[in-house]
Amino acid sequence: MTTSTTPECDDKNIPKHVAIIMDGNGRWAQAQGKSRVTGHKAGVDSVRAVVKGARKSGVEALTLFAFSSENWQRPEQEVSVLMDLFMYVLTKEVKRLHKNNIRFQVIGDLSRFSEKLQKSIAKSEQLTSENTGLVLSIAANYGGRWDIANAAKTLANQVKNNELALDDVNENSLHEHTCLAQLPPLDLLIRTGGDFRISNFLLWQAAYAEFYFTEVLWPDFNESEFEQAINTFDQRERRFGKTGEQIANK
Numbered sequence: 001m002t003t004s005t006t007p008e009c010d011d012k013n014i015p016k017h018v019a020i021i022m023d024g025n026g027r028w029a030q031a032q033g034k035s036r037v038t039g040h041k042a043g044v045d046s047v048r049a050v051v052k053g054a055r056k057s058g059v060e061a062l063t064l065f066a067f068s069s070e071n072w073q074r075p076e077q078e079v080s081v082l083m084d085l086f087m088y089v090l091t092k093e094v095k096r097l098h099k100n101n102i103r104f105q106v107i108g109d110l111s112r113f114s115e116k117l118q119k120s121i122a123k124s125e126q127l128t129s130e131n132t133g134l135v136l137s138i139a140a141n142y143g144g145r146w147d148i149a150n151a152a153k154t155l156a157n158q159v160k161n162n163e164l165a166l167d168d169v170n171e172n173s174l175h176e177h178t179c180l181a182q183l184p185p186l187d188l189l190i191r192t193g194g195d196f197r198i199s200n201f202l203l204w205q206a207a208y209a210e211f212y213f214t215e216v217l218w219p220d221f222n223e224s225e226f227e228q229a230i231n232t233f234d235q236r237e238r239r240f241g242k243t244g245e246q247i248a249n250k
């Protein structure tokens with residue numbers, strides 16, 4: 001009789017691409033009688049923790065929702081602190097990402113950010129562009145509807161310039177122009193903070209993602225919480241429209 005020497009955990013189905021709606025910073029801070037901004041600052045530690053967790057577990061791509069296209073509607077002071085924090089983290093953390101062979105990119109409509117921030121983003125992306133490890137995408141001024149509309153606009157322009165036939169406007173060609181098209185399909189979408197909604201995040205990309213919702217507020221989300229989320233993925237049966245029997249007999 002042959003016995004397998006492979007440890008059980010090696011057989012685990014690890015999601016290739018994980019995205020997180022990092023929610024609950026404000027409530028975390030307010031529960032301690034502190035300002036919402038304190039929560040955003042504390043949330044940076046959780047970002048470090050999940051990046052570490054993703055690398056450890058062999059996730060290939062991690063996409064984090066940092067600022068939505070709707071978040072501009074928040075009080076001016078909060079938005080301003082978030083921008084400063086973004087700038088600070090970029091300048092402070094990117095070297096470490098680079099050292100860890102992480103490829104860093106920002107997705108979203110960057111044109112609304114200050115020139116200084118745009119430059120810092122471009123510099124960080126450039127520095128890490130040749131890296132072959134984890135791909136870390138930060139969604140900033142990102143909206144799922146914007147993403148799809150933007151892809152549609154690119155295709156429309158190609159049709160207008162006779163570079164693309166109208167019949168070639170389809171799911172595949174539109175997909176090519178959405179954000180993250182170059183990465184593995186989104187496998188797992190995590191939302192912290194206890195709400196059960198997508199808040200205009202990866203609408204196109206989440207078509208067949210598994211969802212994981214947790215009450216844990218973002219600043220309390222750590223490596224072990226991340227591991228827990230990854231572990232539940234292994235128990236999901238992904239049918240992609242087929243029957244359970246078809247999947248079991250594969």
Ligand code: IPE
Pocket residue numbers: 022023024025026027028066067068071082193218
């Ligand atoms: C998520 O935390 C961070 C951003 C949206 C920038 P929130 O700031 O939304 O925290 P809550 O949901 O108000 O607790």
Ligand code: IPE
Pocket residue numbers: 021022023024065066067068071195197199
């Ligand atoms: C979603 O959180 C955006 C980010 C986490 C960056 P929000 O707190 O903005 O979502 P809503 O407003 O509760 O839907």
Ligand code: MG
Pocket residue numbers: 023024025193
């Ligand atoms: Mg929120």
